[in-house]
Amino acid sequence: MRLILVGPPGAGKGTQAVHLAAHYAIPHISTGDIFRANIKGETELGKLAKSYMDAGNLVPDSVTNEMVKDRLSNPAFGDTGNGFLLDGYPRNIDQAEFLASVLNELGTPLDAVLELEIESAEIVTRLSGRRTCRGCGTSFHIIFEKPAVDGICDKCGGELYQREDDKEEVVANRLNVYSEQTAPIIGYYRSAGLLKVISALGEVSEISARAISTLG
Ligand code: AMP
Secondary structure, three states: OEEEEEOOOOOOHHHHHHHHHHHHOOOEEEHHHHHHHHHHOOOHHHHHHHHHHHHOOOOOHHHHHHHHHHHHHOOOOOOOOOOEEEEOOOOOHHHHHHHHHHHHHHOOOOOEEEEEEOOHHHHHHHHHHEEEEOOOOOEEEOOOEOOOOOOEOOOOOOEEEOOHHHOHHHHHHHHHHHHHHHOHHHHHHHHOOOEEEEEOOOOHHHHHHHHHHHHO
């Protein structure tokens, strides 16, 4: 299964991606996670990405595209034989076109693009309560997905923190960036006959079941 998850920040892409990647036995490739790992590791890529991310803006396409191309085609990873799930990429039409050319060269076209649909009022509630593990990147929510112990990751015991870009001032900009730059890819994939849409409301397990029954 070669799949893209699309939806506004806070739609639950990361959470669903983990479930769907396990279900289809494919790697979960999140450009946001790759950037955050580079920031944590203080790499050149991390230093470059940080200012864009903290402001809720997109990292330049030249950087992001090459990073994804390498992730999908470098045999050093060698884990995309069964397919892949892209989460947070592409985020504009140019990235979508770049991805199409990479997949065309590889001879591995997309199977589907799954849109998680949600209203903006709900997004703000979700993002402002989100807490992320510094260790393994797992997301929790202070109301909807509480960790067993406040401030501590259930999975790895790491410290939970609020992402700089989940703070209220930045969320508004991320939503603008989504509607101006990312939302157009939905029409692009609809025209290509690849788009499937599900509601992102409900329990995590309900949404996964919805996704799997839609994707087949
Ligand atoms: P995410 O974890 O997907 O919400 O991404 C967090 C941030 O990483 C975004 O707000 C962007 O600054 C950056 N980012 C992630 N994916 C991309 C992408 N495909 N293109 C450009 N910037 C990205």
